[in-house]
Amino acid sequence: MDYTLSVLVENHPGVLAQISGLLSGRGFNIRSIAAGETEDPTITRIIMVVAGDDRIIDQVKKQLNRLVDVIRITDLTGIPSVNRELALVKVSSTISRRAEVFQIVDVFRAKVVDIAHKSLTVEVTGELEKVEALIEMLKPFGIREIVRTGKISIARGENSVEKTGESRVQGS
């Protein structure tokens, strides 16, 4: 299954390379990775979705924790959280079929953000399932290009990750 980890790291050059290198070097499987600055500009947050089982994820967390530049890891899997992904989808569409695309976009509460003679670009934000369902519906029109951010997540409620998160992983 897929696990979602929220990882706070030092905002240094090379940290993302190190994390992706560590995961690939040890044979772990990353589904998606999204990184961005946090409220503290010296810290970057990385949300990564990793495939595996409990034992594999335990190793992923422990190996990440060994890195000096990793400050904190929180496993958001199973924790009530808001999960979003943003996708931009460029769809083939001549004038005659535009209305159909708009209809689908409406149903998904997505947006058309660019139109050309033979294509248009849809922006969709939502849970993974919604994004994938929309892409599925758009496929018959002919998809020219998809750009996805990868999943980002934040725990629900008042607590922030820094306060609820497990600190350094201890034991198994």
Place this chain on the structure above:
Amino acid sequence: MVVEALKREGVEVVFGYPGGTIMPFFDFMHREDIRMILTRHEQGAVHAADGYARATGRVGVCVATSGPGATNLVTGIATANMDSVPIVAITGQVPVDMIGNDSFQEADIIGITRPITKHRYLVRDVADIPGIMKEAFYIARTGRPGPVLIDLPKDVSVAVGDFTYPEKVNIRGYSPVVNDNSQAIRRAMDLVGNAKRPVIYAGGGVITSEASAELTAFARKMGIPVTLTLMGLGAFPGTDPLFLGMLGMHGMVAANHAVCECDLIIAIGARFDDRATGRLSEFAPKAKVIHIDIDPASIGKNVLVDVPVIGDAQEILQEMLKLAKPLPIDSWREELMALKRDNPLTYKQDCPVIKPQYVVEKIYELTGGEAIITTEVGQNQMWAAHYFRYDRPRTFLSSGGLGTMGYGFPAAIGAQVAFPDRVIFDIAGDGSIQMKIQELATAVLNELPVNIAILNNGYLGMVRQWQELFFDKAYAFSCLGQRTSCPRQCNGPDEGCPPYVPDFVKLAEAYGAMGIRVARPEDVEGAIREAIHSPKTVILEFLVAREENVYPMVPAGAGINEIMIG
């Protein structure tokens, strides 16, 4: 500023090799009284720093220039990383504004060493030097130790700045201090108290944490037999009746039997490496597992653990010792002692040719077991592990994890620099010694009385052994005497083979070292004595039985109980 920081860290010796971008560092060094050992290759410098660190427990320091100098360190850094050895490697780098331009002698050594260092720094500002140096030494030696690399651009190394050495280190992503583990210790001791067939499986972590005395006291108090990994040799006295020998691929019968049949395995500072465990399904299948380790990532990586105890082995063993009392496990102990008695290491010195095991045995006898032994990798390493009994920690220095040929000689140089008065032998093969033979110059010129015992069988012996056992005796490219006139298919030596290549005695003499060739068993003792007493660097070349194998042996991927006795 870097040199000043080395002084603050109490560094007494640096191993290195200069070059363009690191010249300012060397210029500062020659005005200071820190000892600088010029090696003949950067890999020699990093292995020497590693040998120094393993022999002393202190942080070893090596220095190289940018580009090829830095990349030549890579094997040595990986070696230290696999075996958790604290070293700080300083590399020159092109000036900051030239980084990324494919400048002369530029290599992205930070990127290259990312997976093989504990941590690394690119110094972009002279003001950061004191803090980075302080952190680097702290990270290298604390927690699970490891190599830290500092990449020092030339313009930064010549820049002037205020030098204020920080007293404390505060890294928010790194805290080697461990939370309270008293509950885990109590749970572990409950398991130990109820065990009928316990065994202690200890590794290099015991040596790193200076816990040998505690381990010995604990095992003796409770009467629990002990097996050690290759890296653990010396952590528990090799001559102690409770010692079962090394376990694993070339482990002793009693040791491998013990871990297969035990009901409790107490792992201390060991990481369940495949060379120690064999096929995991056969490894301790009936046993509960207690795993004591400072690195949480080691726990549960290869083997499921019932009671993890995270922390420093010495502190944990001190606590466990307080709760220790003799266990009523006489029949288990006797079973293992009988196995140990009935399955000693054997070889026959029955021919006019020297057996390699005999050489190691004689080195053990004639040094009274007091020597520091370093090894290369392969058969020489295993015979050094088998036939020398290590009673004290930090006396067996060997590349266990990475298995680096060429490690032993420079490591011996590092150890000899630390302990000028100790007898040191590098037990080498004729293959691996040639990987770092140029360090003879380093040893001779620094008047280091290192002894190199080459067990010369004319082969890459361990490769040849595997070819004999698993590849139908087809000695493909493992013969070091192979000529163009040789048949492409060769299954063994004959009279037409060259006696030796190269002539190690001449080679020793060419470097100003002493070279002694020994071909007859009766001359072995005399030659070893001469080497021990000589103040010179000595190469002892023993022409040994060419097709001698290392036994016991468990084939790769087999269960640890499937032992070939030979």
